[in-house]
Amino acid sequence: MPELPEVENVRLTLLPLVQGQLVRKVTICRPDIVTGLATPLSLLQGKVIGDVIRHGKQLAIIADDPSQTTINVHLGMTGRLMGISCPFPKHCHVRWQLSNTDTLGFIDPRRFGGLWTFGALADLQDQRWSKLGPDALVITPDQLAQGLAKTKRSLKAALLDQNLLAGLGNIYVDELCFNAKIRPDRIACALTVDDCRLLVREMRKLLKTAIKRGGSTLRDYVMVNGQSGKFQNLHKVYGRAGNNCVRCKTPLHGQLLAGRTTVFCPHCQQ
DNA sequence: AGTTTAACCTTTCTGC
DNA sequence: TGCAGAAA
DNA sequence: GTTAAAC
Secondary structure, three states, X not given: OOOHHHHHHHHHHXXXXXXXXXXXXXXXXXXXXXXXXXXXXXXXXXXXXXXXXXXXXXXXXXXXXXXXXXXXXXXXXOOEEEEEOOOOOOOEEEEEEEOOOOXXXXXXXXXXXXXXXXXXXXXXXXXXXXXXXXXXXXXXXXXXXXXXXXXXXXXXXXXXXXXXXXOOOHHHHHHHHHHHOOOOOOEHHHOOHHHHHHHHHHHHHHHHHHHHOOOOOOOOOOOOOOOOOOHHHXXXXXXXXXXXXXXXXXXXXXXXXXXXXXEEOOOXXX
């Protein structure tokens, strides 16, 4: 459920908490959620945090050291990075005690998320992020057109494919198709370049608006400061099957597409 | 090649 | 109120 | 949310 806008809000709220902070102590409660070296050093103990960056739904916490030691964070369904006050919260798998007395925790009850450690930022880029498509906020209409052209899958399946386009999940794909007035069951390779221009324009608009509203909190997602998002109140189709279209009042159609619940307006979207 | 189904794991909701 | 099963 | 196996 954390998609690009939610992950970006985690990044934006994480940055002021950790940037420039020395990591005093790292506690690893569950080493098995870490892929790669699961040592305090590989998780930045003794290092100063330089930056937090994002690609699609992926985050990276980068040390301010010569090789840029890096932790790649993926939140999965229920993952959280949170400032934690005093006790050990449930399902807190790794905690970072910072020099300013704040403590950051990686909390993930279902453990679909995880941490990946790299000796250098370049290693993360080569080994993991190079496989992802362009970030949804950065992709150009031509890049999207190229991606869609090479698959006969539905538009929905294609937009969900992180190797084609990084950052969208079930919520924002449905919202995007509605805003662009395109049916999610169109065959991807049949879309025109103009369709792709429209999709990219609407995608940027949608994601930027969602980011400004703090993302969508449906269940587990909160920002690093514990605040919920507000964009769920502005969803036009997601979770609204059977309700009336906000644009034309036609009952919204719900079906399974690409294995995911999908909602669209059979009248507005073509 | 593409769609479908199940799996991963835990909490929370639903219905009897 | 409790429990099993579904849903998230 | 992602991945693997089955159809």
